[in-house]
Amino acid sequence: METEEKIRLLMSQALSDREGNGPLTDLATRLRARQPLDPINIRSFADRGFGKTLLFRILLTNGCAFSCVYCPMRAGREIPRHALSPSTLADVFLTAYGRGWVSGLFVTTGIPKSARFAMDRLIELVEILRLRRRYPGYLHAKAVAGAEAEQIDRLVDLCDRVSYNLEAACQATLDRVAPEKNFADGLALLRRVRDRSRSLGARRAKGDPRPAGRAAAAGTTAQFVVGIGPEADRDFLETSHRLWRERALHHPHFAAFRPIEDTPLEDERETPVLRENRLYQADHLLREYGFAPEDLVYGADGNLPLSRDPKLTLGARPSGAIPRRRRERRSGNVAPGAGPRSADRRPSSVTPPLGYGARPREFLEARGRRIPRPRVPRLARENAGRAGDPGIPLPSRGVPRALPGLQLFSRHVSVGVAPPSCN
Numbered sequence: 001m002e003t004e005e006k007i008r009l010l011m012s013q014a015l016s017d018r019e020g021n022g023p024l025t026d027l028a029t030r031l032r033a034r035q036p037l038d039p040i041n042i043r044s045f046a047d048r049g050f051g052k053t054l055l056f057r058i059l060l061t062n063g064c065a066f067s068c069v070y071c072p073m074r075a076g077r078e079i080p081r082h083a084l085s086p087s088t089l090a091d092v093f094l095t096a097y098g099r100g101w102v103s104g105l106f107v108t109t110g111i112p113k114s115a116r117f118a119m120d121r122l123i124e125l126v127e128i129l130r131l132r133r134r135y136p137g138y139l140h141a142k143a144v145a146g147a148e149a150e151q152i153d154r155l156v157d158l159c160d161r162v163s164y165n166l167e168a169a170c171q172a173t174l175d176r177v178a179p180e181k182n183f184a185d186g187l188a189l190l191r192r193v194r195d196r197s198r199s200l201g202a203r204r205a206k207g208d209p210r211p212a213g214r215a216a217a218a219g220t221t222a223q224f225v226v227g228i229g230p231e232a233d234r235d236f237l238e239t240s241h242r243l244w245r246e247r248a249l250h251h252p253h254f255a256a257f258r259p260i261e262d263t264p265l266e267d268e269r270e271t272p273v274l275r276e277n278r279l280y281q282a283d284h285l286l287r288e289y290g291f292a293p294e295d296l297v298y299g300a301d302g303n304l305p306l307s308r309d310p311k312l313t314l315g316a317r318p319s320g321a322i323p324r325r326r327r328e329r330r331s332g333n334v335a336p337g338a339g340p341r342s343a344d345r346r347p348s349s350v351t352p353p354l355g356y357g358a359r360p361r362e363f364l365e366a367r368g369r370r371i372p373r374p375r376v377p378r379l380a381r382e383n384a385g386r387a388g389d390p391g392i393p394l395p396s397r398g399v400p401r402a403l404p405g406l407q408l409f410s411r412h413v414s415v416g417v418a419p420p421s422c423n
Contacts, residue, residue, distance in 0.1 A: 003092075006082045053138050056093055056102040060084060060121055064110035066145070068167075068178040069264040070228050070257060073110050077262055083112070086125035094133060104138030105129070115146030123154050130158045131207040140218070143189060145181045152189060156196040157205040161218035161250075164189050169239040173229025177265070186222075190248045193220045219250025226279065227257035227271030232302025233279055237293040241286050251287065254279040278304040285310060 061083035064073045072079070084092075089107070096102045107125060111118045122141055129135040140161040143152055155162050164186060168174050171183040193216060200215040222243070224236050236254065243249035256271035282304055285291045296304065297313040304310055 003084070003088060006084060053104040054102045055104045055106050055138075055140075056096055057106045058084075058089065058093075058108075060086070060089060060107055060109035060125065061112055061118075062110050063112035065113060066111050066178070066180045068181075070177055070225060070260065072260045072263070074263060086121055086128055089125055090128045090133060093129070094135065097135070097137065104140070106140040106142075108142035109144065111144050111146070115144050116148060116151070118144050119147045119151040119155075123151060126155065126158045130205075130209065134209045136209045138218070143193075145178075145186065147189065149192060152192050153196050156193050156216045157200065158208065159216060161221065162193045162216050163221040163223070165223045166190075166239075167223065167225050168229050169224065169231045169235040170229070173231060177228050187243070187248075190220055190222060190243060191246070194246070194248045220248065221250055221253055223253040223255060225257055226254050226276055228265070232298070233275070233282070233304045234293060234296075234298050234302040236279060237282055237286065237296070240283065241293050244287060252283060254283075272306060274306050275303070278306060278310060282310045285314070 061081075062073050062079070063081040063083060064071070065075050067075045093102070093105050097105075107122065109118050109122055122144075126139065126141060129139065138161075139159045140163065141155050141159045142163045142165070143155060145165075152162070166183070166186045167178055167181065168183065174181045174183055197215045197217075202212045202214060204210060204212060204215075222240070224240070226233075226236065236252075240249060240252035244251070254276045256273045256276040257265075257268070258270050259266050259268050282296055285296070286293065291314075295314070296310055297316075299305055305313055
């Protein structure tokens, strides 16, 4: 097979880790469109510190000796197997990079022969790019199960992000669907990435063309396949949140299980992609709003309700069910439609009720009275924009103009906008 055809095939199989971020109207159909961009798999993403990146995504090889029962590349499945040499892939990527088509590389690989062999080829590619070809841009490599400690360290030394597929939230599921993988070893790999990055500080490897800075500065990610085992949403969120609190995980990826033809799980039911989306929404509440997994609302099976956004469900909990947390910016974050910025706004004599929009008002009260929708006075409407800031919130009817330390309450949940009095 010609190199160009191999590249197309290996790029098409390097599917995106992160799924389920489309419009809810699309997700509600529970259909899954999981295919790369045509003709090559180049994806755009934004990352703090790296800005917007056009990411060239590719497999080094689709050959694999592992027998994960859900994977299209599993050993024994009849598919064409191909591999690119590290030098060839480096040439292809740098050609695209030099022409301005891409600005970063994500590379993953199957595990032909052994994990050590696969990691050696991955490291060879990274070293060619960084040390021989002097590539200074974004580089993300996915480590494989069974990688040795010094191999992980070398990836951390030269990459901006190192990731790993945990797949499950417990060993019991891995024993059934990915017998060559060990859950504890996966957790240890993520923690080693963190520890190596900390130990290096701002030092770079000799010959690295990047300016001084923290190794693996973009952080570590891990993927879970949702629905291949009995784990509930709460299990996935508890595992990922624990790693995040340990600084061993920047953010998780969730991929709803999709049965693949000619695999042992081909007759299993597909996991609704909406479940994947709910997990992303819940994870955002945990990492950005300061909640904990136990604060969220689950069904009897431990899963998040598919019919409602987790924050809407959270806002409807009985009064006092959500404790104030030391890490919360404000407990006003619980109000649906109120994010960290609006919840951080302090009351003043001019702008009650704190610039909240219409949606959170449905969940908030002031001194026992529901906050009405704002009514803009005629004079203010006529003068809108003349002061150069048409977005200044105006007082609402029925709410006193001066309420220092105004306390807003959900109809169901205490939502303190003033700083919490408890430590």
